[in-house]
Amino acid sequence: MTLLDVRGLSASYGKVQALFDCSFSVGDGEFVALLGANGAGKTTMLRALSGIARSSGTISFDGQRLDARPPEERLRLGIAHVPQGRGTFAEFTVDENLSLGAITLSDAAQVRRDKERWYQTFPRLRERRNRLAGNLSGGEQQMLAVARALMSRPKLLMCDEPSLGLAPAITAEIFEIFKDLHKRHRMTLLVVEQNADLTLQFADTAFVIETGHIVATSPAHEMLHNQDIQKSYLGV
Amino acid sequence: MSLFFQLVVSGLASGAIYAALAIALVLIFRATSIVNFGQGEMATFSAYCTWQMINWGVPVWLSLLICLAASFIVGIIVFRSFIQPLIGAPIEAMVVVTLGLFVLFQAVTMWIWGADQRAFPSIFPDGGIAIGGVQVRISALGTLLALAIAALSIGLVFRFTRLGLSMRASAYDRTKSMLVGIKVQRMLMLGWGLAAVIGMIAAVLIAPRLLLSPTMMTPILFYGLAAATLGGWDSPFGAVVGGLLVGVAESLGGSYLPMVGAELRIVVPIALTLIILLVKPVGLFGSYKVTKL
Numbered sequence: 001m002t003l004l005d006v007r008g009l010s011a012s013y014g015k016v017q018a019l020f021d022c023s024f025s026v027g028d029g030e031f032v033a034l035l036g037a038n039g040a041g042k043t044t045m046l047r048a049l050s051g052i053a054r055s056s057g058t059i060s061f062d063g064q065r066l067d068a069r070p071p072e073e074r075l076r077l078g079i080a081h082v083p084q085g086r087g088t089f090a091e092f093t094v095d096e097n098l099s100l101g102a103i104t105l106s107d108a109a110q111v112r113r114d115k116e117r118w119y120q121t122f123p124r125l126r127e128r129r130n131r132l133a134g135n136l137s138g139g140e141q142q143m144l145a146v147a148r149a150l151m152s153r154p155k156l157l158m159c160d161e162p163s164l165g166l167a168p169a170i171t172a173e174i175f176e177i178f179k180d181l182h183k184r185h186r187m188t189l190l191v192v193e194q195n196a197d198l199t200l201q202f203a204d205t206a207f208v209i210e211t212g213h214i215v216a217t218s219p220a221h222e223m224l225h226n227q228d229i230q231k232s233y234l235g236v
Numbered sequence: 237m238s239l240f241f242q243l244v245v246s247g248l249a250s251g252a253i254y255a256a257l258a259i260a261l262v263l264i265f266r267a268t269s270i271v272n273f274g275q276g277e278m279a280t281f282s283a284y285c286t287w288q289m290i291n292w293g294v295p296v297w298l299s300l301l302i303c304l305a306a307s308f309i310v311g312i313i314v315f316r317s318f319i320q321p322l323i324g325a326p327i328e329a330m331v332v333v334t335l336g337l338f339v340l341f342q343a344v345t346m347w348i349w350g351a352d353q354r355a356f357p358s359i360f361p362d363g364g365i366a367i368g369g370v371q372v373r374i375s376a377l378g379t380l381l382a383l384a385i386a387a388l389s390i391g392l393v394f395r396f397t398r399l400g401l402s403m404r405a406s407a408y409d410r411t412k413s414m415l416v417g418i419k420v421q422r423m424l425m426l427g428w429g430l431a432a433v434i435g436m437i438a439a440v441l442i443a444p445r446l447l448l449s450p451t452m453m454t455p456i457l458f459y460g461l462a463a464a465t466l467g468g469w470d471s472p473f474g475a476v477v478g479g480l481l482v483g484v485a486e487s488l489g490g491s492y493l494p495m496v497g498a499e500l501r502i503v504v505p506i507a508l509t510l511i512i513l514l515v516k517p518v519g520l521f522g523s524y525k526v527t528k529l
């Protein structure tokens with residue numbers, strides 16, 4: 001079943017057009033990698049989907065049209081976006097950041113249980129729950145950003161370059177968590193990366209985006225071994 | 237020594253009013269990076285509305301409640317009509333707009349009620365009580381209590397409620413707040429409403445002492461600006477401390493420094509603020525995020 005369906009999506013910053021007529025879809029429970037070089041338009045794509053960048057074209061999610069809805073409604077419908085550079089609230093505590101993730105939910109008891117659950121998944125966050133997010137290490141901040149996004153109980157988790165600036169061991173840890181969310185919780189994931197090799201090992205499907213166009217789509221394991229695509233678009 | 241304590245208490249009472257106005261200024265600055273020069277005149281307008289209702293025979297407490305609610309709505313209307321369309325505009329445009337609010341509210345007040353001074357009833361009983369040999373006016377204690385209650389409620393709401401967390405987050409970062417599903421525009425709007433309410437509290441607390449006039453809050457705005465600068469423009473707690481410090485400095489300076497005297501006492505808070513700015517440009521409790529202003 002299709003969870004997210006994007007048709008003819010374009011987006012621009014003033015006169016600079018960043019996305020051109022992009023179409024793709026993501027199935028329910030699918031782990032999708034969105035790959036591309038620096039400046040290709042990956043971040044813009046996620047921003048258009050979560051509604052913080054203006055776009056034209058149609059976006060359908062879980063059977064509903066999203067394109068005219070503001071960001072907070074899209075979040076309520078189940079799209080969570082971990083922005084590039086983590087996007088945690090640096091001057092708020094870890095615990096407050098998790099509360100902010102669940103700000104759209106009104107059942108306080110449920111929010112407490114969810115926090116407990118993600119503290120179990122990310123024990124390092126529990127140890128630092130009263131620290132300011134800005135004082136965490138890069139890896140911990142990325143985990144916090146993911147945990148915060150999960151607090152909104154999303155159907156689709158979008159994550160923008162989680163590996164950026166992290167040591168390989170920490171990156172691996174985060175991708176293991178993605179895998180766990182995907183396999184055990186049937187979470188749908190859309191992960192943007194420049195680190196193609198790593199991401200393709202975890203994803204089901206991969207899209208390649210180049211200068212605002214989607215130029216390749218294939219099962220991840222095929223792309224992992226397709227030297228042509230890797231050479232021409234990913235600069236490997 | 238007794239004179240000293242008396243001056244400190246009366247300074248604290250004035251300071252509480254500066255603090256209230258400073259809280260209003262800081263709430264708005266944090267949320268929208270705007271110094272609302274019209275805050276004091278908006279408060280004067282609210283105080284006049286209260287005076288009018290009392291004059292019509294409505295009980296004082298009911299007039300206050302109705303006008304607090306009305307101030308909240310006026311704050312929201314001002315935000316929706318003048319500020320929201322300008323979000324993201326250059327700082328100069330914002331300054332012009334809030335100076336425009338200053339002029340607009342003063343003119344409207346003058347147009348409806350004229351320039352005459354009017355007596356405003358105190359919500360506190362007359363007289364004083366002796367505390368450790370020092371005679372303290374009940375109105376001074378009441379003013380301090382009112383500030384304490386207002387500041388504490390805001391602090392508790394901000395710290396412990398979902399709404400408070402949303403408002404703090406919206407003030408801190410709009411895009412990130414939108415990403416977690418906060419209705420940011422609504423939070424900024426509530427901030428303007430809340431600031432108008434606190435401004436009105438300052439105005440009705442000082443009106444019995446200064447008499448109501450269309451320009452009553454103009455000097456108070458000045459003290460409020462000094463208090464906010466002193467405490468740090470992004471810290472409501474700093475606004476309280478800053479307001480009280482300014483009040484005490486003014487009261488002590490006006491009496492003890494012979495060259496200052498009653499007429500020049502407004503110099504004291506300015507001097508204090510300048511010194512603090514030289515030593516610590518972000519104010520006592522500010523963070524470094526806002527120094528560029």
Ligand SMILES: Nc1ncnc2c1ncn2[C@@H]1O[C@H](COP(=O)(O)OP(=O)(O)O)[C@@H](O)[C@H]1O
Pocket residue numbers: 013016017018036037038039040041042043044045
């Ligand atoms: N805020 C912005 N203003 C103007 N142009 C932008 C802005 N953000 C991105 N761009 C441009 O849009 C294009 C796509 O950028 P982006 O989506 O950030 O790429 P990626 O995330 O793949 O590195 C680039 O050409 C970039 O220069």
Ligand SMILES: [Mg+2]
Pocket residue numbers: 042043044084161
């Ligand atoms: Mg990017």
